[in-house]
Amino acid sequence: AGLIGVELAEDLTAGGHRVTVLDLSERMLDRLAPAPLGSELGEHLAAKGVDFRPHSSLARLDHHADGRLKVTLTNGGELVTDEVISAMGLVPNTDLARRAGLVTNRGIVASLETMQASDNHVYAVGDCAEIQSRSYFFIEPIRRMAQTAAAHLAGELLPFEHRPAAIRVKTPSLPVMLCPPDRSQADLGRWVSQRVADGQRADFVSRGTLAGYALAGKAVSEHESLYRDVNRRTGR
Structure with missing residues (x-):
């Protein structure tokens, strides 16, 4: 379970709902956090009533006889539930940009210096933007994209910088703050x-x-x- 999954699980459980989380990974936040932290977060959410099912995913979805939904899992198990929520991450919707003639790849290709798209009258900021083949889906780098665009509109230059992202995980049962390594460092x-x-x-x-x-x-x-230290040590 990633950021969306763990945050939704906590919020829905706090609202009185029984929540089951399916995940192909071994533990929560497996792609972002080290194993001990992911395991501890899982323990805190389990204490709140979240049922975490590792190494499993949805294989088939059918209507149950009682009007609810029958979920068949990839491991052969079954669940009956009122709702199914997909929390599988983000993919930028570039349909409008492509129809408008903008250059797109995974996202709308934007300039590092100004956040302008291929049409200089258009700025791309946020989940939809792609800068030097990289996209960002977290608040902190998106805020800096907006600052870059605003500076250019005001006649100044404040190029966007690729930095490790600071991520606050909104799970009150266990506050978590992450700064995953830049992808250039992840395997090193x-x-x-x-x-x-x-x-x-x-x-x-x-x-x-x-x-x-x-x-x-x-x-x-x-x-x-620590965030200042990481950026200083990585030359950002």
Whole structure:
């Protein structure tokens, strides 16, 4: 379960719903966080009533005799439920941009310097934008895209910078702050986890340098200083 999945699971459970989360991965946030943190988040959500089913996904969806939905899982199991919510990530919808003649790839191709699309009268900011073959789906880099576009509209130049993204996971049962390593570093390092007072901290170390981190519980208070450190060490 990624960001959308874990946040929805917590919100719906808090609203009094019984929630089952299906995931092909071993644990929650498996692509973003080290194993110990993902496992701890899973334990906190389980204590709230979330039923997490690893190594499983939806294979078939049918109407049940009682009017609800029958879910057949890839592992052969079955569930009967009122609703099915897909939380499989984001894919930019570029249909309108393509019909307007803009250059698109996975997203709308935008300039690093100004966030302008191939038509200089159009700016691409947010989930839809693609900058040097990279797209960002988190609030912090999207905010900086908007600053780049606003600066250009005001006659100034503030180029967008590729930086490790700071991600706040909105799970009140266990506050989590993530800064995954840049994709250029992801295969060159490893996570080093440690328990701290009332929390958990994991550093992603690449070639002896701090290139990312993951914080849980009260350890999230270290986020700002670590984020500055990561950007300083990675030359951002």
